[in-house]
Amino acid sequence: MSGTGEATPRATYRHGDLRAALLAAGIELARDGGPSAVVLREATRRAGVSPNAAYRHFTDRQALLGAVSDAAQALVADAMEEEIERTTRPSGGDVAALAHARLRAVGTGYLRFARTEPGLFHAAFSVPTALGTSDSPSKAGSGGRTPYQLLTDALDALSAAGELPPDRRPHAEFLAWSSVHGLATLMIDGPLRGLPAELVAGVEQRLLDMVAKGL
Amino acid sequence: MSGTGEATPRATYRHGDLRAALLAAGIELARDGGPSAVVLREATRRAGVSPNAAYRHFTDRQALLGAVSDAAQALVADAMEEEIERTTRPSGGDVAALAHARLRAVGTGYLRFARTEPGLFHAAFSVPTALGTSDSPSKAGSGGRTPYQLLTDALDALSAAGELPPDRRPHAEFLAWSSVHGLATLMIDGPLRGLPAELVAGVEQRLLDMVAKGL
DNA sequence: CTCCTTAAGTTGACGCCGTTCACAAATGTA
């Protein structure tokens, strides 16, 4: 009579907020198991509801996965903002150094999230989504900005500080994002998986150096 | 009595070379559909054989997928070598320029393969595999070298040419690989999918510039 | 040439999945 992680058997016929419950279950599933672990039937099981009930709130398994992906991106944004807060708090130092620190914090937050929440990270970015939707509020963290926006903001600041020539500003986000994203994916489920921790830290730093220098 | 793409119904009880047939079918499935499209039952169907016959040659669906991944990596190596051959043929020019051209060719081949064979590319590198097996002959192209080996070779040459300081040589493959890999994945099934072709070409070039400059 | 071991394919079944269709129960509105 009980699934893997069932909530209270629910007194009323109606659930209350099934959509939220399914999304929460989906996030949990993605957290340990990645996108492929986001299984409709298991999510409904955890919400204490029959499999088909899900279709009243999500057209598809894919739709649920999309919602999970958005939520995961919001968490990525939170990780980035935390890192920005943590490393650029002392406002001492010139504008240029601050801009560089901010860009680095964006990358560091991204990488840290990938390391500590590989399943969610994978769910966040391996779900096909158009670039046009990168500003959608559903992907924004508590600060109201999406990961993509935080990156472009940091690059704008870098450019405003004179640390990135205007002719190299356009599409610079693609270059920075690619490098950091590639390292993240190669480390969490690619051939770089299982690298010793201290080596990982060094490689991450050097990658960010490379981006700052080569951009 | 016929699956989607069945070979001749086979006169003999024995198949001949079922393992190879299943692998070929798996590659074809991955080609249009990526790793998740590599389905045991469909592969056996195409080989004109019952589903369980596969288990005589692969312990698992995962094992078949692993073989497909290796084959795909060999194709990546071929793409790289083609590009090296194409762009470094005129041996005129100094050693430094040649070394840079070679590293760039490695990246270009990688990116071109990802663009023209997204399904196989995804199958090649999204299958978990340890770094230690990156030299396995099963991943080598016609030239006998794996993608990872071609990259390290190019970096060694760059270092030998004095274009990469010795203290920055260690683990430089991780940085270069990350950047190129990230761009590839973001473009084929990430948020950068569907970028206009001419923009893609420009971004690819700039990314390779960034790596060469920042490494 | 026969017998027998063994490798290679087959049949049938199980449990899981996503998804569809028809139905039932609660809600809220006229």
Next chain:
DNA sequence: TACATTTGTGAACGGCGTCAACTTAAGGAG
């Protein structure tokens, strides 16, 4: 209070990976 609408249920279909038991061919030993 009657009714339309939303939300959840039940049963079913086909597809998947995989296991266990069986059958067929091939190849070597006598």
